[in-house]
Amino acid sequence: METLEKMTPKICLGGITKEYIAPRTGQRTLAIADVSLDVFQGEFLCIVGPSGCGKSTILNMIAGLARPSRGELVMDGKPIRDPGAERGVVFQDYALFPWKTVRENIEFGPRYRTAGPLSASERDRIVRHYIDLVSLTGAENKYPHELSGGMRQRCAFARALANEPEVLLMDEPFAALDAQTRLILQEELLRIWGEELPRAARKTVVFITHGIDEAVYLADRVAVMSNNPGHIKTIMTVDLPRPRRESLRATAEFQKLADAIWQLIRHEAYEATIDRH
Numbered sequence: 001m002e003t004l005e006k007m008t009p010k011i012c013l014g015g016i017t018k019e020y021i022a023p024r025t026g027q028r029t030l031a032i033a034d035v036s037l038d039v040f041q042g043e044f045l046c047i048v049g050p051s052g053c054g055k056s057t058i059l060n061m062i063a064g065l066a067r068p069s070r071g072e073l074v075m076d077g078k079p080i081r082d083p084g085a086e087r088g089v090v091f092q093d094y095a096l097f098p099w100k101t102v103r104e105n106i107e108f109g110p111r112y113r114t115a116g117p118l119s120a121s122e123r124d125r126i127v128r129h130y131i132d133l134v135s136l137t138g139a140e141n142k143y144p145h146e147l148s149g150g151m152r153q154r155c156a157f158a159r160a161l162a163n164e165p166e167v168l169l170m171d172e173p174f175a176a177l178d179a180q181t182r183l184i185l186q187e188e189l190l191r192i193w194g195e196e197l198p199r200a201a202r203k204t205v206v207f208i209t210h211g212i213d214e215a216v217y218l219a220d221r222v223a224v225m226s227n228n229p230g231h232i233k234t235i236m237t238v239d240l241p242r243p244r245r246e247s248l249r250a251t252a253e254f255q256k257l258a259d260a261i262w263q264l265i266r267h268e269a270y271e272a273t274i275d276r277h
């Protein structure tokens with residue numbers, strides 16, 4: 001793996017603090033404090049941590065869906081203030097339009113893109129490409145309720161990818177899926193990300209998960225977060241060979257990394273399961 005530290009970051013969080021203020025009561029929640037993080041071109045970065053440590057808050061800020069209270073947040077040297085087509089987001093609950101077919105969902109971005117209209121044939125080419133890429137061929141005219149969870153998530157991928165974003169922001173995209181579908185989609189995601197391509201040709205991915213094995217399997221680096229207030233405890237480099245294969249999960253190196261991450265968060269993960277109020 002190239003040394004990331006020598007590269008210019010694609011996304012840079014500098015000393016970010018986020019405090020939520022409830023509109024009616026004025027109650028303040030300090031979600032994260034003084035978080036600094038660099039994400040590099042073509043990197044697959046996973047964020048893990050106990051419930052409520054601020055993982056989604058970080059992702060939403062990079063997506064431009066929330067603003068930091070303090071600190072600097074930039075992509076390619078420009079401040080992130082709003083959502084943008086160069087940053088695609090995939091959520092756990094698919095976030096598809098239920099009244100649109102697979103094809104219409106995927107076509108939404110190319111149809112309404114802000115960078116100028118595309119011809120019908122160009123739009124069609126893009127949509128067809130991403131339908132094929134996520135293996136939804138044959139399901140184009142189905143509605144989301146007619147699809148399995150795995151198929152819905154494939155559709156959500158394709159919808160995000162059809163905007164041709166440079167960065168993919170994924171908030172627990174596989175959490176609602178059964179274990180086998182999750183394993184299959186992890187492999188597919190690595191293929192779609194561009195595991196076989198040089199780093200410059202890959203997308204940059206920030207991926208939130210509760211699954212430590214999932215993080216180790218997918219990531220180049222894993223940012224491990226902690227609570228009260230949310231902050232990054234450590235960043236682990238996953239120096240395992242690519243392309244990754246199922247058999248990797250059974251290796252001592254894989255298990256050692258997964259165990260080291262679990263030891264970092266197990267106490268807080270346990271605490272997060274207990275309601276003390």
Ligand SMILES: Nc1ncnc2c1ncn2[C@@H]1O[C@H](COP(=O)(O)OP(=O)(O)OP(=O)(O)O)[C@@H](O)[C@H]1O
Nearest residue numbers: 020021029030031050051052053054055056057058
């Ligand atoms: N819109 C909001 N208004 C007020 N508080 C919020 C809001 N969004 C998140 N929070 C609070 O900020 C903290 C961090 O939440 P966040 O959802 O970012 O954590 P998380 O690590 O993604 O959690 P989980 O793993 O459970 O999804 C939590 O205490 C949460 O209750």
